[in-house]
Amino acid sequence: KTSWMYIIPVGIIYFFLYYFIFTWMIKKFDFKTPGREDDDEETKLYTKADYQAKKGAGADGSSQQSVEDAKSSMIARGLGSKKNITSVDCCATRLRCSVADSSLVNEKILKATGAVGVIKKGTGVQVIYGPQVAVIKANLETYLETAPDIEPELDAPAEEPQAEEAPKAEEKKTAAPQAAAHALCTPVAGDVHPIAEAPDEAFASKMMGDGYFVYPTEETVYAPSDGEVVFVFDTKHAIGMKAADGTEYLLHIGVDTVNLGGKGFEVFVENGQKVKKGDKLMHFDDAFIKANVKSDACLVIFTGLQEGQSIEMEKTGAVKALDEVAKF
Structure with a gap:
């Protein structure tokens, strides 16, 4: 009974003590407690699910x-x-x-x-x-x-509204200086054509990017520029490249050649290898490719062109390996 006589008054004293101290600190230091945030700001009260999601993400981005x-x-x-x-x-x-x-x-x-x-x-x-x-x-x-056999229902995403076209600025009398053109060489000898004529819908429609292709008359693929081998595909029919100036492109030998499982190809480079223009990248058996897949067209696809950039053919028809055939 005696202890309660002391606990109740002490609790009341601490209540008012905490109240006045915290009220003073909140006003003094302008802490953004719920209801006191700025007009364009909201103080979020996190749920348990929010906490677990944040915890699951971890500092290393493990989410x-x-x-x-x-x-x-x-x-x-x-x-x-x-x-x-x-x-x-x-x-x-x-x-x-x-x-x-x-x-x-x-x-x-x-x-x-x-x-x-x-x-x-x-x-x-x-x-x-x-x-x-x-x-x-x-x-x-x-x-x-x-995964479950049947995925949960999902409405097809709505198409994003088209942004209104910004008003065109007045054209200046003097034209802005153009960036220097990049000369592009063919990696293999043969007959070169613009990509729109490729014997494959995805490449011809430029879904992967602009470029050109060669119907080969020789069977060796050379590096068309100084740069780096980004990746060699497991089935050896394609090599991802990055030129010294940062231009990214894909060398894709034949159409549907992934189905050959690497047969008919010999690759001389590996992922991350630095190469010089003219270095041998690959040898392929053209007769074997023609006999087993849709086409032996050797495609050069530029996957990292900026908006507004396109490939301009400088030459078509018969070419030697490393001839300049296009620019962007």
Whole structure:
């Protein structure tokens, strides 16, 4: 009984003490407590779910896996769900899938995952992603191992409204100086053509970028410029390159040559290797390629051109390896 006589008064004293001290500190230092934030600012009260999500992310960005799973889930939905997908493969630029029912494929959802194009041929679906497709394929395969047979319903993403065209500034009498043109060389001897004539819809429509291609008369591929080998595709038919000036491009030998599984190709370089213009990159068996796939066209695709940049052909027809054939 005696102890309660002391506890209650002490508690009352501490209550008023804390109240006045904290009130003074909040006003003195302008702490942004709920209800006192600026007009354009909101103090967020975090839920347990927010805390767990933040904790899961970690300081090292370990939430990347959940981002990859979300993208893989969306790709699966776009392909009509896991149950509709019968096989998953890829080449240097595109995800190649077979589906049970192609009418379930939703191109709008697939393009929302970063695809630049979708090609449907019967039960075959090609989703064009570019050189990062190998990572996308690996993530999708991992996701499909534990994914539900039927993905949750997802409305197709609405198309983004077109931004209003900004008013054009008055043209100056003196034209702005143009950037120096980049001369582009052919990596192989043969007959060179603009990319729009390529024997493949995805390349011809420039889904992956502008470029040109060669019907080869020789079987050795040379580095068309100084630079670095970014990647050699597992099936050896494609090499990602980065020129010394930063220009990124893809050397893709033949159409559908991923199906050869590396047969008919010998590669002389590896990932990360520095090369000089004229260094041998690859040798291929042209007769074998012609006999087994759609085309032996050797494509040079510029995947990193800036907006407004395009390839301008300087030469077509018969060329030798390392001839200048185009510029941008």
